[in-house]
Amino acid sequence: MPVGGFLDSIPVAVFVAVHIAELGIGLWAIRTLTNGRAPYAYAFALYAISQIGFLTVFGGAITLKFGVLVEQMLVLAMVLWIAVRSQRATA
Numbered sequence: 097m098p099v100g101g102f103l104d105s106i107p108v109a110v111f112v113a114v115h116i117a118e119l120g121i122g123l124w125a126i127r128t129l130t131n132g133r134a135p136y137a138y139a140f141a142l143y144a145i146s147q148i149g150f151l152t153v154f155g156g157a158i159t160l161k162f163g164v165l166v167e168q169m170l171v172l173a174m175v176l177w178i179a180v181r182s183q184r185a186t187a
Contacts (some may be wrong), residue, residue, distance in 0.1 A: 112154050119147040135185045139177035146170040 122144035129137035146167040153163035 108154055115147050115150045134157040134179040136181040139174045142174040
């Protein structure tokens with residue numbers, strides 16, 4: 097059995113609930129950071145969108161591999177956005 101194979105025994109509804117919670121956390125982060133005028137607040141929108149991408153996986157609209165690829169690219173863009181904006185804020 098590959099590592100993580102045990103996850104196949106967990107109902108899909110659990111994964112959907114986790115990604116909905118993560119979407120909520122992403123939206124909370126955007127709101128909190130926007131209110132605090134953080135220069136990178138909207139970068140967290142990319143994280144929130146990535147969670148919507150995973151929900152489309154569980155809805156059967158895209159494959160898991162494609163969902164992971166989209167998520168990783170969005171998180172990479174978020175990291176770069178935060179790093180660049182943080183650099184400008186301290187310059």
